[in-house]
């Protein structure tokens with residue numbers, strides 16, 4: 432029991448697996464972006480080199496900052512994503528699932544953004560405080576449509592367990608497809624990709640909340656980004672696209688995951704950045720009504736018993 | 741092989757410091773990031789904060805006004821890092837050799853602050869993007885053997 436728990440946490444769906452898969456996913460993002468821009472792009476292990484290098488650098492703790500939260504905040508993101516990844520992968524792969532694990536995962540997925548906010552606020556730098564402020568505003572905008580879309584999926588599949596979602600793809604119905612589109616846009620913002628990268632705006636805020644971070648603590652944020660690249664699309668695949676299983680199902684799941692990832696990269700590379708207020712308007716007046724329609728359709732379809740609505 | 745310098749040579753994050761250059765060298769540095777030259781092939785990318793920087797790309801002959809700022813950037817950077825002096829001005833002051841308001845070259849200023857800081861000279865007025873990339877890669881390959 433203890434042995435399998437340790438294995439869960441540190442090897443298979445846990446630390447080693449998320450790191451390795453996250454490094455690959457991050458390379459896919461950079462390589463595909465490079466190909467879209469007619470470049471050659473970085474070598475395969477580039478994200479691993481970046482992190483190894485960051486762990487060899489000096490760790491500067493700025494004067495005038497809140498020291499403890501500055502040190503602890505970067506740990507929150509990887510911790511939350513690690514747990515989310517274990518729950519997601521195990522519920523797909525082994526079918527071990529408990530009632531309400533969707534909600535647990537939704538809460539865990541908030542942690543990376545929250546860690547960026549706390550870290551940015553505790554540096555004592557005005558630019559990073561501004562970045563944290565924008566990150567919070569972005570969170571307020573994308574959480575609403577994401578929760579509505581996931582609620583639609585819950586109504587559609589008829590249960591609060593992740594293992595139920597994988598039985599039949601939710602997106603194979605009108606409400607599921609609408610919810611999937613809304614959730615995809617939210618994931619884009621949650622990953623901090625263009626068009627929703629105002630918090631880290633490189634040209635105005637110089638990296639936003641992370642401006643003061645250096646060395647291993649910055650490396651932890653990079654690790655959190657890598658893991659998010661794995662976990663967030665996997666969440667979408669599980670909830671909307673039917674997840675994956677063992678054997679050939681795992682391959683099919685990997686293909687679905689890659690398709691979602693490439694979709695996200697294409698959106699990232701073909702759009703300009705939105706201002707904070709534009710992003711808020713987009714999510715509240717665009718994506719949230721879409722998700723709400725999906726929810727209403729799902730409820731109506733459930734009441735009158737039509738499968739494809 | 742020293743793993744810290746190996747890490748830097750594998751993923752050099754560039755931070756761009758202008759110490760009074762005529763702006764040509766700066767534009768050539770930005771050229772290195774364009775699709776044609778693509779410095780990301782070697783893991784390099786431009787970062788906005790000296791805390792993230794591994795290579796400080798310094799251009800210009802170091803005017804009197806910019807020296808204190810440059811020294812503050814050196815202090816703010818996370819060690820270990822190296823300095824790359826891009827352009828003849830930064831390497832040897834070039835045409836500003838006898839100018840009263842320039843106290844370069846870059847190596848003189850870094851040595852006055854800290855003997856240990858390594859300076860990589862990339863001459864040219866301005867150096868072509870190929871020359872900048874060539875200088876960086878050559879320098880970083882030699883860096884692997886050095887303990888920072």
Ligand code: SF4
Pocket residue numbers: 760761762763764765799800801826827828829830834864865866867
């Ligand atoms: S080396 Fe030449 S191009 Fe570069 S800053 Fe000096 S004068 Fe300008």
